[in-house]
Amino acid sequence: MRATTIHAPGDIRFEEVADPRIEEPTDAVVRVSAGCICGSDLWPYRGFNDVTAGDTIGHECVGVVEEVGSEVTSVAPGDFVIVPFCHSDNTCVHCRAGVQSACVNGGFTASGQGELARVVQADGTLVGTGATPDPPLIPSLLALSDVMPTGWHAAISAGVRSGSTVVVVGDGAVGLCGVLAAVQLGAERVVAMSRHESRQAIARQFGATDVIAERGKEGAALVKELTGGVGADAVLECVGTDDSMRLAFSVARPGATVGFVGVPHGVELPVGRMFAKNVGLRGGVAPVRKYLPDLLERVLSGSLDPGPVFDLTLPMEQAAEGYRAMDERRAVKVLLQP
Amino acid sequence: MRATTIHAPGDIRFEEVADPRIEEPTDAVVRVSAGCICGSDLWPYRGFNDVTAGDTIGHECVGVVEEVGSEVTSVAPGDFVIVPFCHSDNTCVHCRAGVQSACVNGGFTASGQGELARVVQADGTLVGTGATPDPPLIPSLLALSDVMPTGWHAAISAGVRSGSTVVVVGDGAVGLCGVLAAVQLGAERVVAMSRHESRQAIARQFGATDVIAERGKEGAALVKELTGGVGADAVLECVGTDDSMRLAFSVARPGATVGFVGVPHGVELPVGRMFAKNVGLRGGVAPVRKYLPDLLERVLSGSLDPGPVFDLTLPMEQAAEGYRAMDERRAVKVLLQP
Structure with missing residues (x-):
């Protein structure tokens, strides 16, 4: 099959690689209908993570089951499925507690930007959509493989509830999904911190009531002003840098929680402020599988x-251009079609 | 009046100082029935915090209202009251949200180890016990001014609930109250990390099901073993050092929360581990006033x-010996009688 590979920072190719195949009786192989590029794929692309030349890249997709191992019972060839970015057996002690991203047999899905994807622990990982979805639904379903449940996890971790005032730090795809999650969970006021006009527009489309383009102290002062000097009930940190984390804590009201889903890079947590202000921190790698049934129902019902x-949207063979577009912030998130 | 003062690290005196008096119409003056020494009083005693020579020290007491300002309506002279270690108006936006320790008019109570105590914002701070309590109840009521609500805050922040497996790091008075809080909140298993025999005995008396004397990696390994390799549902961090925080995170299961109430000194939070394992952190300065009505009812009802x-227990004029006893770990917590 053909798949997207990375050979060095900035060197993305779409080329022939070995077909994935059933290696364990619990595996499935999925023919990819749509894949996408994740913000976290940009870390190796930008040289911040190590790269093994020729490795496939990508970990989110939706598609049709092509083949299943002998022990797989919950999906069958022909089923349309969502492939979460991390796999899980969905039976271990951590999965049963709703932390499938810490499954004792878990790990990251290792494909999604190729024509086929091998999914391990298919029964505990894949969620079928029932009938094959209409093509216009594909982007929303694809978002369920990572960014939407990740934004949801930020909102749940931050304790967003009906009537909350929420600040979302980060206007990437996850931050925008965080806005959407906060709105769905009943937040009354959702402030998107965003300085890119195209992203501000999506944030507003997703229900943000306010947009603040300023960062740092200036941005924090504007949040304070917007909230009558109080600060936010819940803050979603969807970036992962020290600056964004600092901003998140500076806009949280006493007793609030920061929900964090941006992979931390160089973050030093302000433990003194957290203590003095009773501001908590919760979050991490999103347990996509936990949220999927609920989120899938919401997408299928149109809500x-x-x-x-x-x-x-690009054909998969133009994956390299997709990476460039995301790296240069010309695109929020790129959908790849095989 | 006579009160305990600090003149330099290690130099505690009990001497004549100016009587506290009503300075604002919202003040009250309380005649102290019992005061005590707090673990946090040891920070200046040991030279870790700055000291102004001759300052009074202490911030927890119970006693009888002596005089009230013209605007005080909720307590009257003769009432027996609990004086929380921080004062609050109990009407501001943060108080109404249950974070009285972040009251916009808040601050720390500035007496408690003297014969009289000035309490500001008396209506929002003091809680009366109704009838004057029998003397044997005094220690339990005095514990409500700080350590018991602080241990409670750790347990609430950590999300302890019915059936939880809880680990308590720290066997000081707050940690021991954390054990008691976890038990009261329905925890099924409560592991006290304690290497002092006398404290282990109190932990067991308070309902700890297990005691682990080991620290660091050895202690963490024993918790793992006790919990079938899973870790604790909730961890109470009641010390505030980097070692104790590290231990707290190392015994938390994925998805757990560390509730922290030890004032952080030199703590560097393990943000990478928190993210990878979805282990949260919540807590801070305990909102004593929030928990007081419930806790008082529990004490008065005998539960x-x-x-x-x-x-x-020492007469107040022997305060210096009380500090020495706590500094040298000969006492868990010292009650001072005027």
Whole structure:
């Protein structure tokens, strides 16, 4: 099959690689209908993570089951499925507690930007959509493989509830899905911190009531002003840098929680402030599988539509251009079609 | 009046100082029935915090209202009251949200180890016990001014609930109250990390099901073993050092929360581990006033008895010996009688 590979920072190719195949009786192979590029794929692309030349890249997709191992019972060839970015047996002690991203047999899905994807622990990982979805639904379903449940995890971790005032730090696809999650969970006021006009527009489309373009102390002062000097009930940190984390804590009201889903890079947590202000921190790698049944129902019923985070669609052979577009912030998130 | 003062690290005196008096119409003056020494009083005693020579020290007491300002309506002279270690108006936006320790008009109570105590914002701070309590109840009521609600805050922040497996790091008075809080909140298994025999005994008396004397990696390994390799549902961090925080995170299961109430000194939070394992952190300065009505009812009804944390009672003029006893770990917590 053909798949997207990385050979060095900045060197993305779409080329022939070995077909994935059933290696364990619990595996499935999925023919990819749509894959996408994740913000976290940009870390190796930008040289911040190590790269093994020729490795496939990508970990989110939706598609049709092509083949299953002998022990797989919950999905069958022909089923349309969502492939979460991390796999899980969904039976271990951590999965049963709703932390499938810490499954004792877990790990990250190792494909999604190729024509086929091998999914391990298919029964505990894949969620079928029932009938094959209409093509216009594909972007929203694809968003369920990572960014939407990740934004949801930020909102749940931050304790967003009906009537909350929420600040979302980060206007990438996850931050935008965080806006959507906060709105779905009943937040009354959702402030998107965003300085890119195209992203501000998506944030507003997703229900943000306010947009603040300023960062740092200036941005924090504007949040304070907007909230009558009080600060936010819940803050979603969707970036992962020290600056964004600092901003998140500076806009949280006493007793609030920061929900964090941006992979931390160089973050030093302000433990003194957290203590003095009683501001908590919760979050981490999103347990996609936990949230999937609920989110899928919302998408299929038409009440949730995260599809607009994909503002650029390319054929998979142009994956390299997709990476460039995301790296240069010309695109929020790129959908790749095989 | 006579009160305990600090003149330099290690230099505690009990001497004549100016009588506290009503300075604002919202003040009250309380005649102290019992005061005590706090673990946090040891920070200046040991030279870790700055000291202004001759300052009074202490911030926890119970006693009888002597005089009230013209605007005070909720307590009257003769009432027996509990004086929380921080004062609050109990009407501001943060108080109404249950974070009285972040009251916009808040601050720390500035007396408690003297014969009289000035309490500001008396209506929002003091809680009366109704009838004057029998003397044997005094230690339990005194514990409500700080350590018991602080241990409670750790347990609430950590999300302890019915059936939880809880680990308590720290066997000081707050840690022991954390054990008691976890038990009261329905925890099924409560592991006290304690290497002092006298404290282990109090922990067991308070309902700890297991005691682990080991620290660091050895202690963490024993918790793992006790919990079938899973870790604790909730961890109470009641010390505030980097070692204790590290231990707290190392015994938390994925998805757990560390509730922290030890004032952080030199703590560097393990943000990478928190993210990878989805282990949260919540807590801070305990909103005593929030928990007081509930905890007082429990003490008066006989269902809660934190009194045994006071294992040494001294006349107030021997305050210096009380500090030495706590500094040298000969006493868990010292009750001072005027």
